[in-house]
Amino acid sequence: MTAMTGRIGETVDRVRAEVAALHSHLTRWGLVTWTAGNVSARVPGADLLVIKPSGVAYDELTAATMVVCDLDGTLVAGDHAPSSDTAAHAYVYRHMDHVGGVVHTHSPYATAWAARGEPVPCALTAMADEFGGDIPVGPFALIGSDAIGRGIVQTLSGHRSPAVLMRQHGPFTIGTTAKDAVKAAVMCEDVSRTLHLATQLGPVARLDPADVDRLYERYQNVYGQR
Amino acid sequence: MTAMTGRIGETVDRVRAEVAALHSHLTRWGLVTWTAGNVSARVPGADLLVIKPSGVAYDELTAATMVVCDLDGTLVAGDHAPSSDTAAHAYVYRHMDHVGGVVHTHSPYATAWAARGEPVPCALTAMADEFGGDIPVGPFALIGSDAIGRGIVQTLSGHRSPAVLMRQHGPFTIGTTAKDAVKAAVMCEDVSRTLHLATQLGPVARLDPADVDRLYERYQNVYGQR
Amino acid sequence: MTAMTGRIGETVDRVRAEVAALHSHLTRWGLVTWTAGNVSARVPGADLLVIKPSGVAYDELTAATMVVCDLDGTLVAGDHAPSSDTAAHAYVYRHMDHVGGVVHTHSPYATAWAARGEPVPCALTAMADEFGGDIPVGPFALIGSDAIGRGIVQTLSGHRSPAVLMRQHGPFTIGTTAKDAVKAAVMCEDVSRTLHLATQLGPVARLDPADVDRLYERYQNVYGQR
Amino acid sequence: MTAMTGRIGETVDRVRAEVAALHSHLTRWGLVTWTAGNVSARVPGADLLVIKPSGVAYDELTAATMVVCDLDGTLVAGDHAPSSDTAAHAYVYRHMDHVGGVVHTHSPYATAWAARGEPVPCALTAMADEFGGDIPVGPFALIGSDAIGRGIVQTLSGHRSPAVLMRQHGPFTIGTTAKDAVKAAVMCEDVSRTLHLATQLGPVARLDPADVDRLYERYQNVYGQR
Numbered sequence: 001m002t003a004m005t006g007r008i009g010e011t012v013d014r015v016r017a018e019v020a021a022l023h024s025h026l027t028r029w030g031l032v033t034w035t036a037g038n039v040s041a042r043v044p045g046a047d048l049l050v051i052k053p054s055g056v057a058y059d060e061l062t063a064a065t066m067v068v069c070d071l072d073g074t075l076v077a078g079d080h081a082p083s084s085d086t087a088a089h090a091y092v093y094r095h096m097d098h099v100g101g102v103v104h105t106h107s108p109y110a111t112a113w114a115a116r117g118e119p120v121p122c123a124l125t126a127m128a129d130e131f132g133g134d135i136p137v138g139p140f141a142l143i144g145s146d147a148i149g150r151g152i153v154q155t156l157s158g159h160r161s162p163a164v165l166m167r168q169h170g171p172f173t174i175g176t177t178a179k180d181a182v183k184a185a186v187m188c189e190d191v192s193r194t195l196h197l198a199t200q201l202g203p204v205a206r207l208d209p210a211d212v213d214r215l216y217e218r219y220q221n222v223y224g225q226r
Numbered sequence: 227m228t229a230m231t232g233r234i235g236e237t238v239d240r241v242r243a244e245v246a247a248l249h250s251h252l253t254r255w256g257l258v259t260w261t262a263g264n265v266s267a268r269v270p271g272a273d274l275l276v277i278k279p280s281g282v283a284y285d286e287l288t289a290a291t292m293v294v295c296d297l298d299g300t301l302v303a304g305d306h307a308p309s310s311d312t313a314a315h316a317y318v319y320r321h322m323d324h325v326g327g328v329v330h331t332h333s334p335y336a337t338a339w340a341a342r343g344e345p346v347p348c349a350l351t352a353m354a355d356e357f358g359g360d361i362p363v364g365p366f367a368l369i370g371s372d373a374i375g376r377g378i379v380q381t382l383s384g385h386r387s388p389a390v391l392m393r394q395h396g397p398f399t400i401g402t403t404a405k406d407a408v409k410a411a412v413m414c415e416d417v418s419r420t421l422h423l424a425t426q427l428g429p430v431a432r433l434d435p436a437d438v439d440r441l442y443e444r445y446q447n448v449y450g451q452r
Numbered sequence: 453m454t455a456m457t458g459r460i461g462e463t464v465d466r467v468r469a470e471v472a473a474l475h476s477h478l479t480r481w482g483l484v485t486w487t488a489g490n491v492s493a494r495v496p497g498a499d500l501l502v503i504k505p506s507g508v509a510y511d512e513l514t515a516a517t518m519v520v521c522d523l524d525g526t527l528v529a530g531d532h533a534p535s536s537d538t539a540a541h542a543y544v545y546r547h548m549d550h551v552g553g554v555v556h557t558h559s560p561y562a563t564a565w566a567a568r569g570e571p572v573p574c575a576l577t578a579m580a581d582e583f584g585g586d587i588p589v590g591p592f593a594l595i596g597s598d599a600i601g602r603g604i605v606q607t608l609s610g611h612r613s614p615a616v617l618m619r620q621h622g623p624f625t626i627g628t629t630a631k632d633a634v635k636a637a638v639m640c641e642d643v644s645r646t647l648h649l650a651t652q653l654g655p656v657a658r659l660d661p662a663d664v665d666r667l668y669e670r671y672q673n674v675y676g677q678r
Numbered sequence: 679m680t681a682m683t684g685r686i687g688e689t690v691d692r693v694r695a696e697v698a699a700l701h702s703h704l705t706r707w708g709l710v711t712w713t714a715g716n717v718s719a720r721v722p723g724a725d726l727l728v729i730k731p732s733g734v735a736y737d738e739l740t741a742a743t744m745v746v747c748d749l750d751g752t753l754v755a756g757d758h759a760p761s762s763d764t765a766a767h768a769y770v771y772r773h774m775d776h777v778g779g780v781v782h783t784h785s786p787y788a789t790a791w792a793a794r795g796e797p798v799p800c801a802l803t804a805m806a807d808e809f810g811g812d813i814p815v816g817p818f819a820l821i822g823s824d825a826i827g828r829g830i831v832q833t834l835s836g837h838r839s840p841a842v843l844m845r846q847h848g849p850f851t852i853g854t855t856a857k858d859a860v861k862a863a864v865m866c867e868d869v870s871r872t873l874h875l876a877t878q879l880g881p882v883a884r885l886d887p888a889d890v891d892r893l894y895e896r897y898q899n900v901y902g903q904r
Contacts, residue, residue, distance in 0.1 A: 029485065033255065033416040034409055035450075036352065055450025084449050106352050106416070112423035115349055115430050123567055125595070125621045126488065126558050142440060143351070168433060169351045183486055190485040190558070197564035199427055201651055204567050207620060214594060223536050224487075224507030259707065259868040260861055261902075262804065281902025310901050332804050334872045341801055341876035368892060369803070394885060395803045425879055481711065575793055577821070577847045578714065578784050635712055642711040642784070649790035653877055656793050659846060666820060675762050676713075676733030 004068070004077050008046050012077070015041050015050045017063040022182050027058050029186045031107040038083040041101045041178035042093050047071045049093055053080030084143060091149020092174060096156075101178025103185040106170040109192035110135075114165035120192050123204045127195075128212040129219035130187045132160030140167040148172075160216060163188040230294070230303050234272050238303070241267050241276045243289040248408050253284050255412045257333040264309040267327045267404035268319050273297045275319055279306030310369060317375020318400060322382075327404025329411040332396040335418035336361075340391035346418050349430045353421075354438040355445035356413045358386030366393040374398075386442060389414040456520070456529050460498050464529070467493050467502045469515040474634050479510050481638045483559040490535040493553045493630035494545050499523045501545055505532030536595060543601020544626060548608075553630025555637040558622040561644035562587075566617035572644050575656045579647075580664040581671035582639045584612030592619040600624075612668060615640040682746070682755050686724050690755070693719050693728045695741040700860050705736050707864045709785040716761040719779045719856035720771050725749045727771055731758030762821060769827020770852060774834075779856025781863040784848040787870035788813075792843035798870050801882045805873075806890040807897035808865045810838030818845040826850075838894060841866040 004012050022039045026032045035058070040051035053067050067078035073090035075082055083089075089102045113120050113135075120135040122128055127135075138155040141147035152172050155164045162184040163173045171188050175181035198204045207215075230238050248265045252258040261284070266277035279293050293304035299316035301308055309315075315328045339346050339361075346361040348354055353361075364381040367373035378398050381390045388410040389399045397414050401407035424430045433441075456464050474491045478484045487510070492503035505519050519530035525542035527534055535541075541554045565572050565587075572587040574580055579587075590607040593599035604624050607616045614636040615625045623640050627633035650656045659667075682690050700717045704710045713736070718729035731745050745756035751768035753760055761767075767780045791798050791813075798813040800806055805813075816833040819825035830850050833842045840862040841851045849866050853859035876882045885893075 034412050053451065081451055084445075106350075106420070108416070108420045108423055111350065111420045112427070115420065115424035116428050118428070123620060124558075124563065142437060144440075144444060168349060168431075186486050190560070194558070194560045194563045194567065196423060196427065197560060197648060198567035201564070201648065202568050202570070205620075211594060214596075218596060219536075225505065225533055260864050279903065307903055310897075332802075332868070332872070334868070334875055337802065337872045338875035338879070341872065341882050342880050344880070368889060370892075370896060394801060394883075422875060422879065575846060576784075576789065638712050642786070646784070646786045646789045646793065649786055649874060650793035653790070653874065654794050654796070657846075663820060666822075670822060671762075677731065677759055 008043070011045060012043055012048065012050065012068055013063065015043050016066040016068070019050045019052070019178060020061050020063045020066050022178055023052060023058060023061050025182045025186060026103075026105060029189065031105040031185060031189055032058065033106070037103075037105040038085055038089075039101065039103050039178055039182060040083075040086075040089040042099070043068070044100075048076060049089060051086055051089060052083045053078070054083050056080065085148070087143075087146065088148040088152065088172070091146050092152055092172075095149075095153045096174065098176060099174045101175045101181035103173045103178075103181040104170065105185055105189075107185070107189040107192070109196050110163075110165060110171040110189050111169075112196060113137075113192055114170055115168055117167045119165070120195050121204065121206050122212055123195060123198070123206050124191060125207070125215055126187070127191045128207055128215035129223070130184065131163065131191070132216035133212060134206075135161050135163045135165060135171075135188060135192070138164045138166045138172075140169070234269070237271060238269055238274065238276065238294055239289065241269050242292040242294070245276045245278070245404060246287050246289045246292050248404055249278060249284060249287050251408045251412060252329075252331060255415065257331040257411060257415055258284065259332070263329075263331040264311055264315075265327065265329050265404055265408060266309075266312075266315040268325070269294070270326075274302060275315060277312055277315060278309045279304070280309050282306065311374070313369075313372065314374040314378065314398070317372050318378055318398075321375075321379045322400065324402060325400045327401045327407035329399045329404075329407040330396065331411055331415075333411070333415040333418070335422050336389075336391060336397040336414050337395075338422060339363075339418055340396055341394055343393045345391070346421050347430065347432050348438055349421060349424070349432050350417060351433070351441055352413070353417045354433055354441035355449070356410065357389065357417070358442035359438060360432075361387050361389045361391060361397075361414060361418070364390045364392045364398075366395070460495075463497060464495055464500065464502065464520055465515065467495050468518040468520070471502045471504070471630060472513050472515045472518050474630055475504060475510060475513050477634045477638060478555075478557060481641065483557040483637060483641055484510065485558070489555075489557040490537055490541075491553065491555050491630055491634060492535075492538075492541040494551070495520070496552075500528060501541060503538055503541060504535045505530070506534060506536050508532065537600070539598065540600040540604065540624070543598050544604055544624075547601075547605045548626065550628060551626045553627045553633035555625045555630075555633040556622065557637055557641075559637070559641040559644070561648050562615075562617060562623040562641050563621075564648060565589075565644055566622055567620055569619045571617070572647050573656065573658050574664055575647060575650070575658050576643060577659070577667055578639070579643045580659055580667035581675070582636065583615065583643070584668035585664060586658075587613050587615045587617060587623075587640060587644070590616045590618045590624075592621070686721075689723060690721055690726065690728065690746055691741065693721050694744040694746070697728045697730070697856060698739050698741045698744050700856055701730060701736060701739050703860045703864060704781075704783060707867065709783040709863060709867055710736065711784070715781075715783040716763055716767075717779070717781050717856055717860060718761075718764075718767040720777070721746070722778075726754060727767060729764055729767055730761045731756070732761050734758065763826070765821075765824065766826040766830065766850070769824050770830055770850075773827075773831045774852065776854060777852045779853045779859035781851045781856075781859040782848065783863055783867075785863070785867040785870070787874050788841075788843060788849040788866050789847075790874060791815075791870055792848055793846055795845045797843070798873050799882065799884050800890055801873060801876070801884050802869060803885070803893055804865070805869045806885055806893035807901070808862065809841065809869070810894035811890060812884075813839050813841045813843060813849075813866060813870070816842045816844045816850075818847070
């Protein structure tokens with residue numbers, strides 16, 4: 001398969017390097033096991049996405065092994081078959097213009113909530129900050145059609161949460177950039193774990209919705225470096 | 227003890243290096259404590275297996291310290307006594323021709339299900355993918371005879387799962403290759419953990435068997451690089 | 453922004469290096485996720501504090517990226533915006549003269565107790581040693597005013613515990629030095645975890661208060677190197 | 679304080695290096711937090727023991743920082759104050775001639791059983807192998823007298839288990855060598871964790887005592903390299 005050339009080729013190369021590097025956060029924060037999980041990014045200025053190859057080990061991921069697909073999930077460039085979740089990522093990019101990155105894992109605590117089909121209740125200030133409410137549950141959907149992508153888009157449309165727990169499957173997260181989607185995946189597991197632990201020993205009350213609004217507003221606009 | 231020579235000696239050397247290296251996955255994924263746990267591989271073209279030595283620390287394992295036994299578990303080459311689980315591995319190779327590798331651990335979540343004698347219910351898409359159903363429980367069996375090997379073979383014969391939870395003992399996994407058996411051991415602990423967590427906070431429903439069939443079929447034939 | 457000069461500049465440089473280095477304990481002991489959490493120290497001989505910048509990754513923290521603020525939380529020196537928790541730290545320094553360091557995390561087990569609004573009961577000798585009693589719960593308070601700082605000071609005043617669990621938020625710890633506050637944060641998570649685990653399987657009795665007094669007295673005066 | 683000279687000085691140096699190195703297993707296997715926990719060894723041919731200094735960080739431990747005490751726990755050589763648990767270690771050496779090493783930790787799962795005052799039930803083959811029965815609970819005892827040492831010796835005398843869970847405190851383990859005691863501490867946490875997890879989701883039956891005897895006998899005499 002020939003390399004992509006010209007300005008778009010340079011952009012693709014940059015995105016491939018970025019997507020390859022972002023996968024290290026999934027192992028660093030314990031979100032993935034063996035070869036499961038994947039990060040993708042939209043290629044700016046083109047109807048393309050870059051995604052992890054299918055079934056390749058995390059310590060073998062390099063810019064060169066990343067795969068380029070069009071937004072129907074069809075392979076455009078790369079020496080490997082794309083992630084088996086590519087159709088779901090592609091569906092999200094086709095239907096959510098503001099999304100620049102998508103992440104999927106089977107991280108254990110988030111997937112435990114997904115296995116029961118229960119949303120993670122917004123009961124911590126850190127959840128209000130990042131998710132602006134509960135982390136919602138999406139439908140059960142089989143791989144091999146648009147069902148997963150459709151479930152993600154329907155659940156997250158009009159919701160502040162960048163994370164959805166696909167029922168009996170695991171979390172998908174979105175972001176303006178791929179790094180934002182990775183952060184959402186990391187924080188999704190973090191709050192899923194803390195609320196799992198909290199709920200084990202007694203009931204946990206959700207925050208007052210007005211407080212959630214205040215915290216979310218502030219975190220999205222004040223936190224970090226501007 | 228003299229080294230093995232000729233073509234079979236070269237093959238044995240290759241398998242020893244491979245089996246030694248595969249043990250690093252057991253520590254990497256937190257499946258083993260101290261010197262417990264072991265990986266073995268069948269030697270292609272010979273009635274031999276290569277296995278971990280007994281009671282040797284994981285960071286002292288090299289190709290040279292691996293042990294070669296015949297399929298009755300009798301030492302053929304190597305400077306160390308073979309794993310105390312060698313008889314169980316050998317029994318599996320004698321009775322399951324398609325098996326090229328066997329792994330045994332006391333990984334904590336899988337062993338917790340084994341302690342209660344409960345199968346891990348197939349309630350996640352990742353379980354359907356890798357195990358094609360529940361992870362079954364095998365009988366309680368004492369070390370020192372064929373009882374453990376027999377329990378593994380009887381439980382896994384006619385079952386899609388490459389993993390069995392030996393009651394009040396721990397998981398054994400099999401694979402076409404030793405690497406496949408290692409992957410099954412890693413995924414067995416992963417899904418045992420997620421379903422442990424999920425079940426702590428409420429009931430979890432098994433997937434529809436028809437969906438399990440579709441997912442298993444697809445994963446076994448489409449996932450990864452061909 | 454110009455560097456600080458003279459003797460106070462040297463002191464500030466030393467404190468910046470110390471505070472930057474202390475953050476490594478938060479990752480080492482698993483207390484923080486992504487960029488959450490922060491350590492601050494009072495600058496001896498000046499009405500200043502040094503604190504982590506807002507939203508900067510742990511592996512990018514250096515002495516140079518640390519931020520200097522006055523005790524109203526106003527930026528005095530540094531190239532970054534200060535932690536969004538600076539007002540809470542500053543309030544503590546203004547109202548507790550003996551405090552030389554403050555730490556804030558969302559460490560999972562301590563935050564699980566905070567989510568339910570339950571104190572960690574003093575039921576282990578290690579808790580009596582370090583905390584001299586229960587780890588108390590502080591009020592729910594929104595970021596953006598003095599409410600969090602006030603809640604910390606009111607809860608810890610007259611209490612032996614250097615840790616407070618701010619309700620539905622997470623732990624804050626104090627110390628004579630920043631290192632003492634870091635130690636308290638590490639031990640707070642440790643005993644929060646052990647008592648979480650203990651309580652999962654049955655009731656746990658608090659220690660006799662007279663024994664708590666004896667243990668606390670001894671640990672504060674005899675333990676360690678003098 | 680002058681160095682020890684002659685043959686006994688050489689032996690002491692060797693034991694100091696060994697004890698310093700063994701502490702790395704406590705951090706490797708997650709048994710200790712901050713400066714808590716300690717390993718000691720009896721000095722062969724002398725009424726001496728070598729133990730960790732009090733309150734020193736694990737990554738600062740070297741042969742030179744180890745402390746030499748007599749079997750009353752009085753400092754004989756070393757630049758640091760000995761572990762605050764030295765009296766307990768010394769009591770064990772005075773009253774159990776076959777003990778060459780003692781380890782103490784607050785490892786989380788074992789300490790959780792200790793907090794409730796419940797023995798870990800012998801319900802796994804790995805427990806029968808290493809402990810030959812339940813891991814027993816010792817009395818609650820305050821530091822500062824012989825009470826802890828006496829509780830350890832009384833509980834372990836006539837018991838096959840090398841580990842005792844001191845009530846509302848944590849595990850102590852013994853061994854013929856310090857390395858054996860370290861192994862017992864590592865395995866104690868491992869089986870405490872697995873049985874904690876198992877018991878969370880339902881009852882777990884103890885093994886048949888006759889099977890425990892057979893497993894213990896075999897493991898003590900056949901496992902490992904001879």
